Amino acid sequence: xxxxxxxxxxxxxxxxxxxxxxxxxxxxxxxxxxxxxxxxxxxxxxxxxxxxxxxxxxxxxxxxxxxxxxxxxxxxxxxxxxxxxxxxxxxxxxxxxxxxxxxxxxxxxxxxxxxxxxxxxxxxxxxxxxxxxxxxxxxxxxxxxxxxxxxxxxxxxxxxxxxxxxxxxxxxxxxxxxxxxxxxxxxxxxxxxxxxxxxxxxxxxxxxxxxxxxxxx
Ligand SMILES: [Fe+2]
Numbered sequence: 001x002x003x004x005x006x007x008x009x010x011x012x013x014x015x016x017x018x019x020x021x022x023x024x025x026x027x028x029x030x031x032x033x034x035x036x037x038x039x040x041x042x043x044x045x046x047x048x049x050x051x052x053x054x055x056x057x058x059x060x061x062x063x064x065x066x067x068x069x070x071x072x073x074x075x076x077x078x079x080x081x082x083x084x085x086x087x088x089x090x091x092x093x094x095x096x097x098x099x100x101x102x103x104x105x106x107x108x109x110x111x112x113x114x115x116x117x118x119x120x121x122x123x124x125x126x127x128x129x130x131x132x133x134x135x136x137x138x139x140x141x142x143x144x145x146x147x148x149x150x151x152x153x154x155x156x157x158x159x160x161x162x163x164x165x166x167x168x169x170x171x172x173x174x175x176x177x178x179x180x181x182x183x184x185x186x187x188x189x190x191x192x193x194x195x196x197x198x199x200x201x202x203x204x205x206x207x208x209x210x211x212x213x214x215x216x217x
Pocket of ligand 1: 098
């Protein structure tokens, strides 16, 4: 049997291993029919590990757009029980106030983000606690149970920020809402994705060849 490679060599020849490990861990939760609370609790640990190092995220999924934040699909579960995205924020870019309708986890991979939650009251949508800074390595959670309406902005006016998001659905194709907090107007919203291609987490050729070469040496 081929020997495992040392950590540095593994990183080089199997760059997407951290993403594949996260996919496998979220799949195990889905197979165990985890409820929202378990996805949020255990998923926070899984996502925390994924964002501990940013070298696995390829350049195609880090690209900014001059006007709009980008939402790249990295993986979607075959049964659409969860999906993983990279969100890339150019300087000063922000989302509208929006909801998700499913559980979600947001982990900052690079830079920092400002998150502001909102709640619906008889007087309209009001800020729920003010903006919170989410820094590199930190994870936030959203859901209809723990609070689902928020606005997210790049905390920086002069640099890119990137976060990795995991949601309990194929979020780009999920009907959601955006809110105009000044008028109380609610609009239907389907975010879509910024790219038609995904990282190939299943190509482990270089690692297997390196293992075979090591075993033969
Ligand atoms: Fe969001």
